Amino acid sequence: MNFARIRAIAARKFASLRRDKRTFGFIVIMPAIQIVLMGIAIGQVPTGLDIAIINDGATGMGAIITDHLVDSESLVVHADYGSVAEARDGIEAGEIWAALHITPDGTLELHLDNSNQQVSATILVEVRNAMTAALEEQGDALPLAVAQPVYGERDPAFIDFLAPGIMTMVCFMFSLILTTMAFVGERYDGTLDRVFAAGTLPVEVLLGHLAAFSTVLIGQVTVVILIAVYGFDIPINGSLPLLFLLALLLGWSAMCFGLFVSTKARSEFQAMQLNMPVMFPVMLLSGILWPVQALPGWVQPISWALPSTWTAEAFRSIMIRGWGLEHSEVATAFAFDLLFALLALAVAARSLKVRD
């Protein structure tokens, strides 16, 4: 392996990338747009949910609960439904999402339009919080007390769970897209023949491309982390450099895989197609949108074969738990990503033949 050749290939590829301003802009701006959109669109708490309260309560509890619900940002409380029957008609007509009936003996009865699970869950949380608060004001308490959590906040937002996953997905996908087309053209327009005629080894070609793309990767990862941390105010309790390093490693594993795809694809269109069987499992099976633990048992081994699964878990551990490399979950993610990258690189080097 010759370092001068790797450097020559990296410099050439970098010059191409820099010159193609439109593509260069695209590959730096797209991850930013994607993470902003996801942060805005997914995981925030719904607001402006109309609910009715029918207070038939004889005690002061009903009034206190009502006050708390009126104060809630998520709910818009309507007190003009006179009876449960009227409120249920209102739900049926789509005017309100729910009706809370405070019965004469002080118990609560919730009537729901249960067609949207996230909406119902939000309403239930609000009602429970109001109830807990009302009980506290009366010097009473629910028989269940949630102590200060060991990790995470008392009132965790879904976005806190999601952000590490989205960061994983964005870093992985854009690194993959960036590299899959790397030398599809070169393999067919004769330029690669020329590079090989000089005695260049496939691994030198791959490492040269990897080095050039790494400059883009560093930019992408920086943008993604900055937006997540400062744009969406996601807490980072652990080490920022560690997070950055793991994001780079994940990017490299995706790039090495992308380079492998690039050695196989016959056209750029085909390269895009070949990405799909990887993109979807990464998106759906890596515990990015939903916990891996919720997947059927036979699917879980697939999850744990993806670097994105290990990385998303480790991102969460670093960001929320504040863990470092001393924890095996974080260390394993580093090791797995590195192993995956090296393996993909080796497979790509075998696939990119000088001799046919």
Place this chain on the structure above:
Amino acid sequence: MVAAVECRALERGYGSLEVLRGLDMEVGAGSIYGLLGPSGCGKTTLLKVLLGRLVPWGGTALALGSAPGEPGAPVPGPAVGYAPQELALYEDLSIGETLRFHGRLQLLEPAQVAQREAWLLDFLDLPDPERVVGKLSGGQKRRVSLAVALLHEPQLLLLDEPTVGVDPELRARLWDHLRTIADGGTTVILTTHYIDEAAQADAVGLMRNGRLLAEDAPQALMEPHGHVSLEQTFLLLCRREGAKT
């Protein structure tokens, strides 16, 4: 005569398609060898075998004494210069960047590259080295492609259709240059469509259907048939071949 390139019963194709069917060829060191033949007769495939890009299915091919691509063989490597038919240039690089890229690939010192670059720009009548390759004319691109092949002064030059779209004056200059480096020991194999041009080569191989119909010095090829041109000689050999099968 020492052979720089030697092929014996060489066979190679793609999938179920046979392209080279038992080709025999011998190119003397320090000579210019013109490979003539119609499109699809296997010229480019032959060059790719000599470059070590394609592995023979049968027979042997030796370039500079070794099977190309075998461990320790000089080809592929800086010993060979290659200008493919399809130009194979990075369209987004400037002429200067292209030459410097290939110079570094060939492990030349920057000073050497600068010296060669200056000479080649002048010799091949190339425009401003800052100009981007993608915006050059077809003929200019072909000359950049030639510059890349000549850059590191290789021992063996494989040129696939080097003179297409190049003006006659420059074509004559190129042949002069090839003659000079051949006298200095460089072996040149070139393919061409211009049959008359090949008459300037030391030896000509007439190729058809993956085989050489004949291989000799141009004069020696023409004489026995009493014909005045290579064109007619080729035609006669083709007819004779056709009658045999």
